[in-house]
Amino acid sequence: MSKLNIVLFGPPGAGKGTQSAFLIQRYGLVHLSTGDLLRGEIKEETELGIAAKELMDRGDLVPDHIVIGMIRNKIESHLEAKGFIFDGFPRTQAQAEALDEMLNAKSEPIVAMLALEVPDEELVKRLANRGKSSGRADDQDEATARKRIAVYTRETSPLKEYYKAQGKFMPINGVGSLDEITDRLVKAIG
Ligand code: ADP
Numbered sequence: 001m002s003k004l005n006i007v008l009f010g011p012p013g014a015g016k017g018t019q020s021a022f023l024i025q026r027y028g029l030v031h032l033s034t035g036d037l038l039r040g041e042i043k044e045e046t047e048l049g050i051a052a053k054e055l056m057d058r059g060d061l062v063p064d065h066i067v068i069g070m071i072r073n074k075i076e077s078h079l080e081a082k083g084f085i086f087d088g089f090p091r092t093q094a095q096a097e098a099l100d101e102m103l104n105a106k107s108e109p110i111v112a113m114l115a116l117e118v119p120d121e122e123l124v125k126r127l128a129n130r131g132k133s134s135g136r137a138d139d140q141d142e143a144t145a146r147k148r149i150a151v152y153t154r155e156t157s158p159l160k161e162y163y164k165a166q167g168k169f170m171p172i173n174g175v176g177s178l179d180e181i182t183d184r185l186v187k188a189i190g
Contacts, residue, residue, distance in 0.1 A: 003108045004029060004083030006189070007090070007099075007163070010116030011152045012145070013123040013130065014174050015181060016087045019116070022182045023085055027189070030078045033087040034067045037074070057137045059147035061091060061155065068098045075102060086110075091156045096163075113163035114188055116174035116181070120149055 004027055008016045017033060024031045038056060041049030052062045071089055078084070090096040103109050118126075124145055131139030138144050163169040170188045174181060 002111075003081070004189070005086070005103060005108055005110050006083065007086045007110055007113040007168075008116070009113050009159070009163075010174060011118065011120075011123055011157075012148045013126040014116040014118045015126075015178075016116065018178065019181060019185055020085050020087045023185060023189075026186065027083065029083045029085050030074075030081040031085050031087060032071060032074050032089065034062075034070060034089040034091075035087075037070050038062060038067075057144070059138055059144040059151060061151060064092055064094045064098070067091075068095060071099065072102060090159060091152075093159065093162065096159050110163070110166075110168060112170055112189065113160070113168050114185055115160055115169060115171050117171055118174040122175060123149055 006023070006029070008020055008023070010016050017036075020031045020033065023029060038049070038052045042053045042056075043049070048066060052066065055062050067089060071086070075084065086099070090099050100109070124142065127139045127145040127148075128142060130136070131141075131145075138148060160169055160171075172181070172184050172188060176184075
């Protein structure tokens, strides 16, 4: 059976992490979040984590080779997976191309890019709220949150065209109740 490899896409605060939790349960998938992996490295105070923290705290992207290496390791350590949900990855054209290379080599390509769409002002509100409980520096500071949205718009959102060209782009309204949004995602996966 072919694997259900999905890119869950969207700006910071769109709800990718929250919705991933539902989807991995429902479909038995493995969740790969580069943000979570990086925060794990920071917590362990690894060399990689220390270098990444500075970039993340100011809202910049971590270099491609670092996140690509992390994803490659995780794919190789979950050969049994029914599929992966990629959350927060890819974020650049180079990352998208590297991911295609890895998955195509296994004949297990991305089947869909589900793109959560949420207006910028709603994102700023959600990030500020999340900052209160997460304590994440990049959420708490409004200027940093806005910078991440700008980085997303400039570097990451063009990937919609990349997946559109492959016939895989599926826009999903990311405003509504959690259940409504889950339903939209489940319908899109079909
Ligand atoms: P959010 O989607 O809410 O911004 P993430 O946890 O996905 O949260 O990402 C937090 C930060 O981690 C990003 O702002 C960036 O600095 C870094 N990061 C995560 N994923 C990537 C990636 N694929 N490429 C580069 N940097 C990344």
